[in-house]
Amino acid sequence: MSDDADLDDVAPGGRGVDIAAGLCLAALALFALLWLIPNHTQPADSQFDVAPGFFPNLAAGTVLLLSVVLLARRWRQAPSGGGGLQVITEMAVWTALAVAIMLALSKLGFLVMAPVVIAGAMVFSGNRTWWLIAAMALVFPLAVEGAAWVIFTVDLP
Amino acid sequence: MIESLLAGFEAAFTLVNLAFIAAGVTLGILIGAIPGLGSVTALAILIPITFYMSPLPAIAFLVGVNKGGTSGGAIPAILLNSPGTPEAAASAFDGYPMTQRGEAKRAMKYALYSSVTGDMISDVLLIILVVPFAAVALQFGPLEYTAILIFAFSLLAGISSSSPTKGLIAIFGGVFLSTIGLDPVDSTQRMTFDQVNLYDGLSISAVAIGCLALASVIEQMFDLKRQQSAAAAAGQSQSKGRTALPIGEFFSHWKTIGRSALIGSGVGMLPGLGVTLAAFLSYGAAKRASAEPESFGKGNPQGIIATEAANSAVVGANLVPTIALGVPGNIAAALLIGAFIIHGIVPGPFMMTMHGELIYALFASMLMANGVHLVIGKLGIPIWSLVAKTPKSVILPPVLILCIVGVYLPGQSLFDVGVMLAFAGVGLAMRRTGFPVVCLVIGFLLGGMLETSLRQSLLLHKSDLSAMLGSPIALAFLALTAFVLVRAFRRAPKEAS
Amino acid sequence: MNTLHRRAVLSAAFAAAALLTGFEAAKADYPEKPVTLVIPYKAGGSTETMARVYSKALAKELGANVVVKTRPGAGGAVGASEVAAAKPDGYTLLFAASTSLMWPPLTQKVSYDLESFTYVGQITEYQQAIVAKADAPFNSMDELIEHAKKTNLNFADQSAMSRSYINFIGGQEGVKWTGIPTKGGGEMVPFLLGGKIDFAWSGGIHNRYGDKMKVLASMNAGRLLGSPDVPSVSEKYGVSMPSQAVIVVPKGTPDAVVKKLESAMEAATKDKAFGDLVTNKLKFPVKFVGSEALKADIAKTIEGLKQVIEKTK
Numbered sequence: 031m032s033d034d035a036d037l038d039d040v041a042p043g044g045r046g047v048d049i050a051a052g053l054c055l056a057a058l059a060l061f062a063l064l065w066l067i068p069n070h071t072q073p074a075d076s077q078f079d080v081a082p083g084f085f086p087n088l089a090a091g092t093v094l095l096l097s098v099v100l101l102a103r104r105w106r107q108a109p110s111g112g113g114g115l116q117v118i119t120e121m122a123v124w125t126a127l128a129v130a131i132m133l134a135l136s137k138l139g140f141l142v143m144a145p146v147v148i149a150g151a152m153v154f155s156g157n158r159t160w161w162l163i164a165a166m167a168l169v170f171p172l173a174v175e176g177a178a179w180v181i182f183t184v185d186l187p
Numbered sequence: 188m189i190e191s192l193l194a195g196f197e198a199a200f201t202l203v204n205l206a207f208i209a210a211g212v213t214l215g216i217l218i219g220a221i222p223g224l225g226s227v228t229a230l231a232i233l234i235p236i237t238f239y240m241s242p243l244p245a246i247a248f249l250v251g252v253n254k255g256g257t258s259g260g261a262i263p264a265i266l267l268n269s270p271g272t273p274e275a276a277a278s279a280f281d282g283y284p285m286t287q288r289g290e291a292k293r294a295m296k297y298a299l300y301s302s303v304t305g306d307m308i309s310d311v312l313l314i315i316l317v318v319p320f321a322a323v324a325l326q327f328g329p330l331e332y333t334a335i336l337i338f339a340f341s342l343l344a345g346i347s348s349s350s351p352t353k354g355l356i357a358i359f360g361g362v363f364l365s366t367i368g369l370d371p372v373d374s375t376q377r378m379t380f381d382q383v384n385l386y387d388g389l390s391i392s393a394v395a396i397g398c399l400a401l402a403s404v405i406e407q408m409f410d411l412k413r414q415q416s417a418a419a420a421a422g423q424s425q426s427k428g429r430t431a432l433p434i435g436e437f438f439s440h441w442k443t444i445g446r447s448a449l450i451g452s453g454v455g456m457l458p459g460l461g462v463t464l465a466a467f468l469s470y471g472a473a474k475r476a477s478a479e480p481e482s483f484g485k486g487n488p489q490g491i492i493a494t495e496a497a498n499s500a501v502v503g504a505n506l507v508p509t510i511a512l513g514v515p516g517n518i519a520a521a522l523l524i525g526a527f528i529i530h531g532i533v534p535g536p537f538m539m540t541m542h543g544e545l546i547y548a549l550f551a552s553m554l555m556a557n558g559v560h561l562v563i564g565k566l567g568i569p570i571w572s573l574v575a576k577t578p579k580s581v582i583l584p585p586v587l588i589l590c591i592v593g594v595y596l597p598g599q600s601l602f603d604v605g606v607m608l609a610f611a612g613v614g615l616a617m618r619r620t621g622f623p624v625v626c627l628v629i630g631f632l633l634g635g636m637l638e639t640s641l642r643q644s645l646l647l648h649k650s651d652l653s654a655m656l657g658s659p660i661a662l663a664f665l666a667l668t669a670f671v672l673v674r675a676f677r678r679a680p681k682e683a684s
Numbered sequence: 685m686n687t688l689h690r691r692a693v694l695s696a697a698f699a700a701a702a703l704l705t706g707f708e709a710a711k712a713d714y715p716e717k718p719v720t721l722v723i724p725y726k727a728g729g730s731t732e733t734m735a736r737v738y739s740k741a742l743a744k745e746l747g748a749n750v751v752v753k754t755r756p757g758a759g760g761a762v763g764a765s766e767v768a769a770a771k772p773d774g775y776t777l778l779f780a781a782s783t784s785l786m787w788p789p790l791t792q793k794v795s796y797d798l799e800s801f802t803y804v805g806q807i808t809e810y811q812q813a814i815v816a817k818a819d820a821p822f823n824s825m826d827e828l829i830e831h832a833k834k835t836n837l838n839f840a841d842q843s844a845m846s847r848s849y850i851n852f853i854g855g856q857e858g859v860k861w862t863g864i865p866t867k868g869g870g871e872m873v874p875f876l877l878g879g880k881i882d883f884a885w886s887g888g889i890h891n892r893y894g895d896k897m898k899v900l901a902s903m904n905a906g907r908l909l910g911s912p913d914v915p916s917v918s919e920k921y922g923v924s925m926p927s928q929a930v931i932v933v934p935k936g937t938p939d940a941v942v943k944k945l946e947s948a949m950e951a952a953t954k955d956k957a958f959g960d961l962v963t964n965k966l967k968f969p970v971k972f973v974g975s976e977a978l979k980a981d982i983a984k985t986i987e988g989l990k991q992v993i994e995k996t997k
Binding site: 508 | 726727728729730733736737753754755756757758759761762765788792793794795836838843844862863864865866867870871873874875877878879880881889892893894896961964965966
């Protein structure tokens with residue numbers, strides 16, 4: 031699994047990417063520590079208990095500390111790797127797609143969303159066998175919808 | 188006991204019963220293979236079907252579902268790097284690299300054999316331990332759970348050793364996410380923004396399926412897109428790897444098998460810890476115990492064995508507290524309790540005395556179900572391996588849809604679908620930047636449990652944690668924690684470079 | 685299953701039309717399409733189990749399919765919000781513990797309030813109690829309070845509401861005890877039997893433990909089915925916990941529809957399979973209460989609840 035792949039000899043996460051990630055994480059952690067947690071948790075009910083904000087603070091604080099460590103270690107290294115742009119493009123594409131899926135699912139329903147997504151995703155991943163695309167896009171969603179009803183008695187949206 | 192068990196076999200060994208077990212196992216595997224749906228959903232959905240059946244076939248059927256559902260999640264994990272259930276996540280670490288080497292069938296056999304063996308060991312333990320167990324289980328209170336969870340953190344912090352800093356960041360990120368929702372003690376709002384769907388916190392299955400399964404699917408689709416210019420993506424160049432797995436070779440890993448089954452059984456017997464924790468703990472332990480830990484994550488079959496033997500071992504063992512105390516070992520067992528009650532069997536301290544015959548028939552059915560599981564699983568392997576041969580561009584899009592449907596079905600919540608899609612983005616970003624996704628899930632899973640039991644302990648002992656010293660069980664786990672940490676630090680200089 | 689499926693497909697086909705005309709249609713000849721019964725809890729719990737069996741009986745009486753839909757989350761508030769926002773045409777019902785309709789709107793920010801629903805009827809009562817281990821040094825609520833005056837006791841609650849009620853009693857008696865939150869009966873039982881806590885709130889699970897646990901008080905308005913000799917907290921403190929398992933519809937549902945549902949519910953409550961399940965297996969009393977009487981019960985419960993919330997703030 032790519033998670034366990036060696037950091038330094040595989041493209042993802044070169045120096046630049048790590049520094050950017052470290053900065054993002056540090057910013058997120060600061061945001062959580064300074065605004066989110068103080069404004070969105072209440073004090074403890076019992077004198078014996080820690081406050082509801084204790085664990086969030088602990089976690090966000092550790093993330094802040096560790097991202098600074100990451101930054102510091104990466105800063106000293108020679109520049110290496112690239113691929114930062116690729117991450118950003120992919121995230122942008124996925125964000126747009128996810129929003130589209132959610133909108134289509136809630137406004138138009140599963141039977142409209144699924145065929146479009148399947149056909150689109152198949153073309154995207156390089157499939158050009160048109161009859162297969164059409165068949166998958168039509169048969170699969172219907173089969174899933176039917177199975178969801180018969181086995182689970184759930185109406186998909 | 189042997190006599191009762193034989194009588195149980197006599198009652199359970201009928202064609203009807205076998206047929207129901209087989210149906211249960213098959214349905215369980217199918218449902219478990221769908222991302223987002225595991226044995227819990229499978230049980231919840233199939234229990235109403237059993238309302239009008241007679242008790243033994245009904246319960247045998249559900250036991251089959253539970254066993255099949257727990258092992259089914261490994262199939263997409265191995266074939267597509269997209270685990271069907273959180274508890275199968277660690278099977279993807281080594282299963283998918285094996286598939287890439289063309290050893291998909293071998294990997295699935297490893298998973299199946301481990302599941303069945305782990306299950307068998309845990310069933311035997313269940314039958315032996317169910318009576319004396321009740322007294323032991325009652326020793327475990329919040330304090331002991333806190334110690335166990337601290338130990339789990341120490342063991343799992345290093346599960347992804349390539350970049351310890353990034354692993355720890357991901358773990359604590361997960362812990363942070365687990366604190367969203369109503370406070371577990373005070374029930375006050377905590378980062379919920381008055382959004383009622385967040386009151387129970389983020390759904391573990393939405394988070395896990397999003398960043399483990401769906402993120403992997405879209406990552407592979409992006410990779411396919413990039414490869415298109417280089418090569419026509421019509422077929423994968425599947426190298427021919429080994430497909431056979433002689434039984435002797437499987438059992439040459441007996442140490443891992445035994446250790447994993449025991450970890451799974453142990454976790455299963457303690458109410459509330461859950462299947463996923465068992466699987467990760469066992470994976471972490473196997474990696475630590477291995478002479479070559481760096482081979483884990485690159486297709487070492489022991490990674491599959493550790494995960495699958497442990498998660499299946501939970502299935503039998505979690506019936507121990509169910510039968511001995513009437514207390515469910517985990518959600519799946521809680522559902523089984525519901526089913527027991529429907530069929531007029533009252534789980535609890537009187538279950539053995541009042542329904543002894545039925546319980547032994549149930550034990551017999553469980554043992555029989557393991558055999559059935561092996562047969563059905565083996566029949567399924569050639570069918571599943573077709574998936575590995577089909578071009579990715581045909582397989583991945585439907586899996587994407589299945590992830591969405593699988594997360595929607597249990598709670599019929601579009602909110603959960605949204606959470607999953609968002610975490611697919613998080614998972615993708617983490618994969619691309621070298622942050623271990625699985626650490627995020629572990630942090631999420633353990634964070635919530637640790638917070639609850641730690642705060643229960645604080646309340647119970649009036650903030651006086653020196654009460655730990657009075658609990659031998661807690662002390663033992665803290666000692667284990669210290670041992671693990673010391674060993675980790677000794678090894679650390681090697682990877683600090 | 686098959687006919688159910690066919691009907692669903694049919695109903696889906698008419699869904700668009702029904703959206704436009706649903707309201708009028710409801711008045712004319714209710715019900716003419718499947719009715720959805722929303723359960724705001726996880727599948728497999730006792731309420732969901734009960735609802736599954738009850739839905740079959742209700743379907744027979746209504747002459748239409750009843751589709752069970754689980755919508756768990758936030759102690760029932762997610763499902764309740766959904767039903768409160770549904771079209772008030774009698775085709776979306778909520779089967780819930782009355783707690784889920786009262787506690788969230790009184791203490792949390794949710795999108796419905798006490799007036800959002802019309803109560804159609806009560807089906808049964810949850811058997812809520814204060815329980816202790818059989819060998820505990822107290823045998824009644826009074827002895828428990830005496831004991832609590834000497835030492836600081838720990839108790840297991842299962843929700844913010846159960847803790848509030850127990851703390852309310854403590855406040856009335858001038859004793860202080862510490863609530864330990866547990867996730868349901870499955871966690872409470874080992875804590876109690878293992879001696880980690882002194883007493884506990886139980887939502888009915890104690891019925892399974894026979895002489896290993898003893899009931900100190902009923903938390904319901906009346907006494908419990910399994911322990912008729914033990915007094916209810918309402919007898920001494922004048923408040924009791926919401927215990928009704930009810931079916932409600934969104935406010936604004938036409939009276940004729942509510943009437944029809946009410947009589948179908950009453951008939952369905954007499955169903956054999958349902959009665960057997962609830963009385964003999966889940967150990968709840970089948971206790972149908974019609975719309976009007978239930979409204980009065982609920983009003984009284986809410987009054988007590990408000991008092992408890994006020995005092996334990």
